[in-house]
Amino acid sequence: MEMSFREKSAWISFVLIVLVFGPYFWLVGRSLAGAGHVHGGTQFALIALFFALEVVVHVAIAVRSPRDARAPKDEREVLIDLKATRTAFYVLFAGTLISIFTMHFRVTVWMLSQFVLFSIVVAELVKFARQITLFRRGL
Amino acid sequence: MAGCAIRNSIRELRFNHSEMTQQELADLIGVTRQTVNAIELGKYSPSLEVAFQIAAVFKVPLDQVFQYEKAKR
Numbered sequence: 001m002e003m004s005f006r007e008k009s010a011w012i013s014f015v016l017i018v019l020v021f022g023p024y025f026w027l028v029g030r031s032l033a034g035a036g037h038v039h040g041g042t043q044f045a046l047i048a049l050f051f052a053l054e055v056v057v058h059v060a061i062a063v064r065s066p067r068d069a070r071a072p073k074d075e076r077e078v079l080i081d082l083k084a085t086r087t088a089f090y091v092l093f094a095g096t097l098i099s100i101f102t103m104h105f106r107v108t109v110w111m112l113s114q115f116v117l118f119s120i121v122v123a124e125l126v127k128f129a130r131q132i133t134l135f136r137r138g139l
Numbered sequence: 140m141a142g143c144a145i146r147n148s149i150r151e152l153r154f155n156h157s158e159m160t161q162q163e164l165a166d167l168i169g170v171t172r173q174t175v176n177a178i179e180l181g182k183y184s185p186s187l188e189v190a191f192q193i194a195a196v197f198k199v200p201l202d203q204v205f206q207y208e209k210a211k212r
Contacts, residue, residue, distance in 0.1 A: 002172075002173075003173075004171045004172075004173045006171075007173070068171070071171070074169065074170035074171050074174050075170065075174075075185070075186050075189060076170065076171075076173075076174040076177060076183055076185075077171065077174070135173070137182065138176075138177035138180060138182025138183050139177060139182060139183040
């Protein structure tokens with residue numbers, strides 16, 4: 001079945017997160033294991049890169065189907081968004097609690113920021129994965 | 140809702156209305172074509188508002204579009 005604009009958008013965001021933050025957290029993992037170093041500014045540069053890519057790719061698919069892109073979300077799309085966001089909230093909640101818990105293990109501010117960013121990224125991945133699943137299933 | 144099913148006759152009604160496409164129906168009721176498809180296949184139960192809009196498009200009572208059937212246990 002042909003995908004709606006919102007479903008394409010969810011796929012794009014999911015893939016971009018994997019492509020942009022996957023290698024980054026691999027490097028962070030190596031750094032935490034003492035096998036490398038990640039520059040402090042990389043985090044902000046990647047976040048900026050992610051948003052820039054999101055805008056560029058979304059504009060590209062909006063140009064291909066302008067009517068779908070302009071149309072407001074319908075009730076099913078809103079419901080899918082709400083269900084996916086609720087699932088992602090639990091992931092973010094757990095990630096935040098774990099991040100707070102790590103403070104008892106003499107972690108640095110840089111490490112703590114990595115835990116928090118990782119929680120956000122995983123929560124977003126779960127949100128888009130759930131959206132894609134619900135779009136595929138109908139709801 | 141467990142133990143019940145809402146069936147619909149949208150496909151048949153579309154066919155009887157000059158073979159209206161899913162996209163045409165979607166445009167008339169303000170949803171995406173994928174949502175019309177999900178409703179037709181029984182994967183998504185629409186809100187009352189959308190259900191009444193569909194009935195209004197085909198100029199039939201609501202129960203001619205949607206039928207509630209209690210599942211056999």
